Structure formats: structure tokens, C-alpha cells
Amino acid sequence: MQPVSDIDTPATITVISGNGVGPECVAAAVTILDAAGANIVWDEQQAGEGVFRRGVASGVPAETIESIRRNRVVLKGPLGTPVGYGEKSANVTLRKLFETYANVRPVRELPGVHTPFSGRGVDLVVVRENVEDLYAGIEHMQTPSVAQCLKLISRTGCEKIVRFAFELARAEGRHTVTCATKSNIMKLTEGELKRTFERIAGEYPDITAQHMIVDNAAHQLVKRPEQFDVIVTTNMNGDILSDLTSGLVGGLGFAPSANIGAEVAIFEAVHGSAPKYAGTNQINPSAVVLSAVAMLRHLGRFEVAERVEQALLVTLEEGGLTGDVVGYDKGLSTSDYTRRIIANLGRAPTRTNVRAHQPIRLPRHSATQGTAPVDQRIVGTDIFIQSTAPSSAIGPRLERLTDGSPFHLKMISNRGTRVYPPTGAITDEVDQHRCRFVLTNPHTTLHWQNIIDLQRRIAHHFDICHVERLLTIDGQPGYTRAQGED
Known part of the structure; x- marks a missing residue:
């Protein structure tokens, strides 16, 4: 313009x-x-x-x-x-x-x-x-x-x-x-x-x-x-x-x-x-x-x-x-x-300075949709489930559901705080649990189909309300840990 x-x-x-x-x-x-x-x-x-x-x-x-x-x-x-x-x-x-x-x-x-x-x-x-x-x-x-x-x-x-x-x-x-x-x-x-x-x-x-x-x-x-x-x-x-x-x-x-x-x-x-x-x-x-x-x-x-x-x-x-x-x-x-x-048009203030202005040089940007990473890998998934059961009961059930899959359950968090495996802390839980699954063998190549298969196993027992990939992007984790997560 x-x-x-x-x-x-x-x-x-x-x-x-x-x-x-x-x-x-x-x-x-x-x-x-x-x-x-x-x-x-x-x-x-x-x-x-x-x-x-x-x-x-x-x-x-x-x-x-x-x-x-x-x-x-x-x-x-x-x-x-x-x-x-x-x-x-x-x-x-x-x-x-x-x-x-x-x-x-x-x-x-x-x-x-x-x-x-x-x-x-x-x-x-x-x-x-x-x-x-x-x-x-x-x-x-x-x-x-x-x-x-x-x-x-x-x-x-x-x-x-x-x-x-x-x-x-x-x-x-x-x-x-x-x-x-x-x-x-x-x-x-x-x-x-x-x-x-x-x-x-x-x-x-x-x-x-x-x-x-x-x-x-x-x-x-x-x-x-x-x-x-x-x-x-x-x-x-x-x-x-x-x-x-x-x-x-x-x-x-x-x-x-x-x-x-x-x-x-x-x-x-x-x-x-x-x-x-x-x-x-x-x-x-x-x-x-x-x-x-x-x-x-x-x-x-x-x-x-x-x-x-x-x-x-x-x-x-x-x-x-x-x-x-x-x-x-x-x-x-x-x-x-x-x-x-x-x-008062045409008069100048006597006690107040007016700052000088120059045209702002608007930055120019390409219409790119993003930046292509050198290396992007799926290393796990966060599956959020709805349940009124405590994490102490949910955790063992999810661990059994991962048998034979490339994943293991790393932890469950509730409102951002790790609650399973238990840390000894005292934390209130609500009915949404983030269940973090990571690769048992970190050298395995994961695909969305692996995550979908895991979702199918879990969906037979729990209501799934949200799913996120865990990515590494150019070798850096593209996700954050929960409070208390190792």
C-alpha cells in the first residue's frame, strides 16, 4: 500500500x-x-x-x-x-x-x-x-x-x-x-x-x-x-x-x-x-x-x-x-x-514537545507457509483421555494396553503436573488426563499409523478427547515436559 x-x-x-x-x-x-x-x-x-x-x-x-x-x-x-x-x-x-x-x-x-x-x-x-x-x-x-x-x-x-x-x-x-x-x-x-x-x-x-x-x-x-x-x-x-x-x-x-x-x-x-x-x-x-x-x-x-x-x-x-x-x-x-x-489549528503548544515522525518502513515478508526442517521425527504421542478414575488406576491399565506396540507409557499428567508414576506429591486431579507414550526403542521409525493403532487400543477402554504428536525438530524436542516429569 x-x-x-x-x-x-x-x-x-x-x-x-x-x-x-x-x-x-x-x-x-x-x-x-x-x-x-x-x-x-x-x-x-x-x-x-x-x-x-x-x-x-x-x-x-x-x-x-x-x-x-x-x-x-x-x-x-x-x-x-x-x-x-x-x-x-x-x-x-x-x-x-x-x-x-x-x-x-x-x-x-x-x-x-x-x-x-x-x-x-x-x-x-x-x-x-x-x-x-x-x-x-x-x-x-x-x-x-x-x-x-x-x-x-x-x-x-x-x-x-x-x-x-x-x-x-x-x-x-x-x-x-x-x-x-x-x-x-x-x-x-x-x-x-x-x-x-x-x-x-x-x-x-x-x-x-x-x-x-x-x-x-x-x-x-x-x-x-x-x-x-x-x-x-x-x-x-x-x-x-x-x-x-x-x-x-x-x-x-x-x-x-x-x-x-x-x-x-x-x-x-x-x-x-x-x-x-x-x-x-x-x-x-x-x-x-x-x-x-x-x-x-x-x-x-x-x-x-x-x-x-x-x-x-x-x-x-x-x-x-x-x-x-x-x-x-x-x-x-x-x-x-x-x-x-x-x-487552535495553526498554534503550537508551549509546554509540550511534539515528537518528530518519519515514514515507517513496513517489513516485507514472503507468503511462505512455514519453514521446512532439516529433520523432523515423531518420537511419541500425548493422548488425552476423559476419566473420573484416578491416575493410579488408569496407569496400570494403559501399560497393559501397550504390550506388543512400539510404545511404553512414560507418564500421566493432570493439569500439567505428573501424577503417574506417583511422585509422592499431593495433587488434585480432574477428569482429563494427558497420557504420554514414547518409543521403547528410540531408533524405531514412527508413523501416524502407529499412533492410530495405539488410539484404537485405548479407545476400547477410555474416551479419547485430544491427541498430539511428540516431535523432534532438527534434533530439538518440539514439546515440553510436565511439572515433575523426568
Whole structure:
């Protein structure tokens, strides 16, 4: 996607007003951009609550998808999902449909917005992988009492988000990128991001790269947030950390975001639709306005973006805040706040610096479906069974079932902890048991048929609810041990 940098050339943008307070906030941003001379043609489309009520299960109608495919840039308000309608979030659906893999959430201390962190110089960006991880939304009830959610992390996804984080740091003149993971516990999934980050960091010698365990990152963000510049992290971690960082600077009403992909970019406020406040004309539209500023930069229209951002900062320096921020009896209405920003176009803030921005060089990636290993071998299988019997009774039965097969039962775990052979520990058991079978002769060549034969034996006696291969990939185990497993 090529940026429309020529201000004399109209840019056609898909605009989705959204639900609840969305239409008021989006209208404010559109009015300000028009007044600033952004030269944008607004292609109005719908998604979210009203679309769900029309019977469109995704919340995103075909005409909206076609508009986005045509225009490639979107400004949108928050979308609601009414109870009893639809399934997946329309917000998440839009991000996934157009592979907007990078969620960018900048936070900075704003003038006139007082928080316990005022004066600390908070100015950072959370770069969140946006389409993988637990947000793949692949869940199953394994038994009536045990639910499972698959955490999917790909090497390609990690490479894309890590490179994007470094490129953003360069574009904004930032000096440090911190990778926040839970790789000390999830060594394969979260560990993939850590390993990718450490491998790619060497390509950016001008940027300081550091890794931090995500819980420590949360601790450090509250203790000393000014130490951070860019934080790159996985989807779930980024969702949590970015809401935390918004709280450092005044809340979600001041939290813009961008969802960037190779082909499409979606700009939106982080906050929700807040339907109880819809139509009150008291809502703070700053998050949507600042999202629109990011959109202008994405389009290459840096001068008008800076003009709008400066006008908003001048308004805040002069004490202009809406009723939902300072109280409805003394705050500005949404429309008055909008008019003040427009009146301040062309003025520069006196106490707040505006960070210089350069175009972000989006990483280029091949359409490869994965990396072919030099050597990939099946060395066993984990078969998950449903049973209310204790592992002490299940284990001997499974050992007898492996007679004459290439496998032996190595162990049984329950909720990730080895319970058979017994360790002497005291562990509660639920009705899902992971039974790990490995080769008796490690030099045997295994095929799926061997695993299927073993499943048939077990299925005569137990309900099987899940099966996984145990792989070695280029000589390294592609699976983790249970707690207490030798």
C-alpha cells in the first residue's frame, strides 16, 4: 500500500462511526480533519451492533469488507456486540480479515491531564502482535469440566511484529525496544517471540534491545514507566499491558491505536462504545482524534497530522477538558471541545514537545507457509483421555494396553503436573488426563499409523478427547515436559 503523501490528491478513507459514543467521537475527528485541510473523502460504512441485529453473524457486512478492500485505510469508532447476537467481536474480525498484524498503542503524558504519574515524562509505544496467540479463539470443552484454548504462535508472526517494532522505533527516533514475554513458563510459544527478537535485534545495531519477563514489565511500568520506549509483545500480553499504560496518562479516553498490515490499516480508539453515555455530548473524543493523527502520518501527510496534534495539545494546555474527564458540571461538551481544537489549528503548544515522525518502513515478508526442517521425527504421542478414575488406576491399565506396540507409557499428567508414576506429591486431579507414550526403542521409525493403532487400543477402554504428536525438530524436542516429569 502506497501512502497518499500529496495533500492535493484526495484520499478516500472508509469511516465506520461505530456504536454508543462512537458516532460523536468519530464526527469530532472528521470535523477537525476537514477543518485542517486533510483533503479526505469519507466512505461511510457500518459494522458492529446494528449489523449483528440485521442477522450478519460476523458483524461486518459484505459492503464494508469491499469498501476496506478498495480504500485500504479505515477510521472507526468502537463497535458493540449486543447480548444474543453474533459470536466473535466485530473489532477482532476486522483485524483478522485484513491481517493487520501490528497493534500500535502509543501513550504519552498530556498537558492538563493530571495523574499520579504527571511530570514523569511517560512517552512509550506498546506494539502488540494482533492476530495470533490465544486470540485465535480456538477453544474446546475437552470434558464437561475441562476447557482448552490453543495458544498459537508462529515464527512468521513473530518475525513480522518484531521487525515492525524496530522499524517504528527508527521512524519515531526512539532508542530502545523491550521484548516482554512469559518465556520462562511457555518456552515454546512465548519463547518463540523471545528467540526471534534476539535473532533479529542484531539487524538494528542503532537500537538497544532488551528482554523482560512480562510480569516484571508490568511491575516496572508502574514503578518507573519513563524507562520504556517501545515494548513489543504477544497478543494477550499486549492487550493487558497497553490498557495498563493507558492508565498512566489519563485513561482510555486518551488512548489512540492503529492496526497495521501490509495491505490495510485500521485506526481506532481503544475505549469501548459506552452506550449509557451515547448522545450526551460530554464524551472525550481525544482518542479518536489522535488515532486520526496516526492515520494521517500513515498516509504520509505529516504536516497536517502535526497541525492537528498541536491544536489538540494547545487545547489541553489551556485547560480544555470534556465533562466525562473533569465532571459534567464544569467540563466542555464534545462539540465545544471540537470547536476549540479547530480554533487552535495553526498554534503550537508551549509546554509540550511534539515528537518528530518519519515514514515507517513496513517489513516485507514472503507468503511462505512455514519453514521446512532439516529433520523432523515423531518420537511419541500425548493422548488425552476423559476419566473420573484416578491416575493410579488408569496407569496400570494403559501399560497393559501397550504390550506388543512400539510404545511404553512414560507418564500421566493432570493439569500439567505428573501424577503417574506417583511422585509422592499431593495433587488434585480432574477428569482429563494427558497420557504420554514414547518409543521403547528410540531408533524405531514412527508413523501416524502407529499412533492410530495405539488410539484404537485405548479407545476400547477410555474416551479419547485430544491427541498430539511428540516431535523432534532438527534434533530439538518440539514439546515440553510436565511439572515433575523426568
